[in-house]
Amino acid sequence: MTEEQIKEENAEIARRYRDLLLNTYRNLNEDDKKLIRRAFDLAVDAHQHQRRKSGEPYIYHPIAVAKIIADEIGLGATSIAAALMHDVVEDTEYTLEDMEAMFGKKIAKIIDGLTKISVLNNQELSIQSENFRKLLLTLSEDVRVILVKIADRLHNMRTLDAMPQHKQLKIASETVFIYAPLAHRMGLYNIKSELEDLSLKYTQPENYADIKKKLKESAEDRKRYIQKFSDSISDRLDEEGLEYQIKGRSKSIHSINRKMQTQGVSFDQVYDKFAIRIIYRSDKKNEKFIAWKIYSIVTDIYKPNPSRLRDWITQPKPTGYESLHITVMGDDGKWVEVQIRSERMDEIAEKGIAAHYKYKENYKVEDSKVDEWISQVREILENQDIQDTTEFIDNFKLNLYTKEIYVFTPMGELISLPRGASSLDFAYAIHTNIGDTCLGAKVNGKLYPLSHELRSGDQVEIITSKNQQPKLDWLDYVTTSRAKSKIKAALNAEKRQSAEEGKEILERKLRHLRLTANEKTINNMVSFFNERTSQDLFYHVLTGKISNADIKRFAEKNSGVVGFINRFRSKSIGKSKEDYVMPPSGKLDLIVFGDEEKKLDYTLANCCNPIPGDKVFGFVTVNRGIKVHKLTCPNAIELQVNYAYRVQKAKWVDSSQITFRTEIIIKGIDRMGLVKDITDVLSNNLNIDMKSINFSSEDGIFNGNILVSVANKSHLDSVMQRLKNVEGVTKINRKQD
Structure with a gap:
């Protein structure tokens, strides 16, 4: 670089630093300003020789992350300094000890948490559940670690264009899978929406571009509509002497895309593409009174939809x-969502948990909600009995996004639970011992079983017995992570005790068959019986699920490596050898996967180079999709034993002969002969195979589900277009997986 270029870059770095402090400088004391300056100087020095993929100086990134922390999340000097230095320990020669010596334990702890997360992300595997669990454990140490990491991910997503496509897809998928739900749970709704939109930009670029274009084209119409709507209520608000502002905001691209896909509608048919927000000024005492006054004014002018009222002021999320x-x-027959909130509420809505803690000293009602959730997260994460870590992720994500219901204890205490929660979930929400000994529940004075689904407003009294203990089928009754983890912990404790008895029984039986119950034999038995762990093996021996005849069969077939390979070939990858027999003739040019013979993207493994007709299996890699291996591949045994959950049944087929099953959902206005017309279209014109058909009608509206086999998507599109033309059909779409 020339001296002039270096001078220009240094000037730009200084400008970005000033911009970082533009909105926060007046709120910082002298110590805060010195702390941030020292952090900035160290970051500039540490990253001076590093560049981003775009070619820009690397220091642009930590400055941008710190600005998100300062302006969009609203954290203070400690977090801003940590954001400026969040990559220093990972990417430079500075150590964690250096950070602690120069900036103290608090900042060093935040940087340590961020470094651990980065190490996990850089491993050659996706964010698997155990790593995700470790990532979230940082939340129990200092919630700012997660907030800085969300800011880091947001800036990475904003600059993702510079990355190669495979990296874009991985990072975008990871973002919508992990970081958008976390931002949602931290109350960062704007950031959550932006992360989802940016993820969609790379995972479904055509949908993203199309919706973005249509939103831009309709922007002027929306602006005029919002202005007209606002003018109609401003006079009334002014008469009441209220200080307020009215804003209009479009729904996110991701949200519109989700509605289009789940409801099977076009862009124009998504009616609530924007919301109007009325933000008023008030002291804490009068906030609720003014909110309902504004509600009364709005509903005097516009007719409300009673089923769409959401009161999160009386009961915050x-x-x-x-x-x-x-x-x-609203005007022109359009439904309009109106959000009414005070300036304080709006700041919490915009900046989430950071604003929540800002108001913590003055307001004690709402902070218990966030603190309670973090305590629950910590309890779940620190539960050492979690074995199925993939299920852990699913449960945790469900609890991040799910909607709440509110139920009462007999003493009138309000308990928040996810929608779909049962009496048993409620029992565990009160206390672990109450859950473990729960017999049933009285809901609104009436006796119900443990599986009874609760509704908002229910008053619940739990009936317990000291003789009751958790049972396996309880897992079918609960939805909350807390209840599931507590039930599994109790079951595992009981199972461990039973497994010890089973182990003694198995050792005796193996001795009788002249086999030694050493580690190798036990591991071979775990594989032979498709058990997850040796504990499961011992438990099933005790319960009789693995019989004497089964153990004898193992002894006979377990005659060294050859026996193991034969079992692997005939049993582990598929149900039987016959599953892989190829048709005697035809062009074998396509591999399909699973019992449903799905068509998925794949590549052939270089280690064994499968050719059409070979017996094969699919292996789901971390970054390179599905790799197809021969059943006799040298790596087959290792892959099956160590990564069985990533192995998929596969076989070669003739692509010209394969068909795919899909379900079509039809809705419309019922009339005589409608079903006949639909079946005639399918039977006479389209040459498709109907597997099942089901129609129901209520109050003149019909709903239909048709399971068909089609050759490909073009064939399906043709089917759906013909059905759409049938008189009375108003809506038709393919059921989403």
């Missing part, structure tokens, strides 16, 4: 979010 949401019928 667990994230601390407070707002009053109503949906009213």
Whole structure:
């Protein structure tokens, strides 16, 4: 670089630093300003020789992350300094000890947490459940670690264009899978929406571009509509002497895309593409009174939809979010969502948990919600009895996004639970011992079983017995991570005790068959019986699921490596050898996967180079999709034994002969002969195979589900287009997986 270029870059770095402090400088004391300056100087020095993929100086990234922390999340000097230095320990020669010596334990601890997360992300594997669990454990140490990491991911997503496509897909998928739900649970709704939109940009680029274009084209119409709507209520608000502002905001691209796909509608048919927000000024004492006054004014002018009222002021969300949401019928027959909130509520809605802690000293009602959730997260994460870590991720994500219901204890205490929660979930929400000894529940004074699904407003009294203990089928009754983890912990404790008895029984039986119950034999038995762990093996011996005849069969077939390979070939990858027999003739040019013979993207493994007709299996890699190996591949045994959950049944087929099953959902206005017309179209014109058909009608509206086999998507599109033309059919779409 020339001296002039270096001078220009240094000037740009200084400009970005000033911009970082533009909105926060007046709120910082002298010590805060010195701390941030020292962090900035160290980061500039540490990263001076590093460049981003775009070619820009690397220091641009930590400055941008710190600006997100300062302006969009609203954290203070400690977090801003940590954000400036968040990559220093990972990417430079500075150590964690250096950080602690120069900036103290608090900042060093945050940087340590961020470094651990980065190490996990850089491993040659996706964010698997155990790593995700470790990532979230940082939340129990200092929630700022997660907030800085969310800011780091947001800036990476904003600059993802510079990355190669395979990296874009991995990072975008990881973002929508992990970081958007976390941002949602931290109350960072704007950031959550932006992360989802940016992820969609790389995972479904055509959908993203199409919706973005249509939103831009309709922007002026929306602006005029919002202005007209605002003008109609401003006079009334002014008469009441209220200080307020009215804003209009479009729904996110991701949200619109999700509605289009789940509801099977076009862009124009998504009616609530924007919301109007009324933000008023008030002291804490009068916040609720003014909110309902504004509600009364709006509903005097526009007719409300009673079923769409959401009162999160009386009962805030667990994230601390407070707002009053109503949906009213606006001009031109359009439904409009109106959000009513104070300036304080709006700041919490915009900046989430950071604003929540800002108000913590003055307001004690809402902070218990977030603190309670973090305590629950910590309890779940630190539960050492979690074995199925993939299920852990699913449960945790479900609890991040799920909607809440509110139920009462006999003493009138309000308990928040996810929608779909049962009496048993409620029992575990009260206390582990109450859950473990729960017999049933009285809901609104009436006796119900443990599986009874609760509704908002229910008053619940749990009936317990000291003789009761958790049972395996209880896992079918609960939805919360807390209840599931507690039930599994109790079952595992009992199972461990039983497994010890089973181990003694197995050792005796093996001695009788002249086999030694050493580690190798036990591991071979675990594989032979498709058990997850040796503990499962011992337990099933005790319960009789693995019989004497089964153990004898193992002894006979377990005659060294050859026996093991034969079992692997005939049993582990597929159900039987016959599953892989190829048709005697035809062009074998396509591999399909699973019992449903799905068509998926794949590549052939270089280690064994399968050719058409070979017996094969699929292996789901971390970054390179599905790799197809021969059943006799030298790596087959290792892959099956160590990564069985990533192995997929596969076989070669003739692509010209294969068909695919899919379900078509039809809705419309019922009439005489409608079903006949639909079946005639399918039977006479389209040459397709109907597997099942089901129609129901209520109040003149029909709903139909048709399971068909089609050759490909073009064939399906043709089918759906013909059905759409049938008189009375108003909506038709393919059921999403």
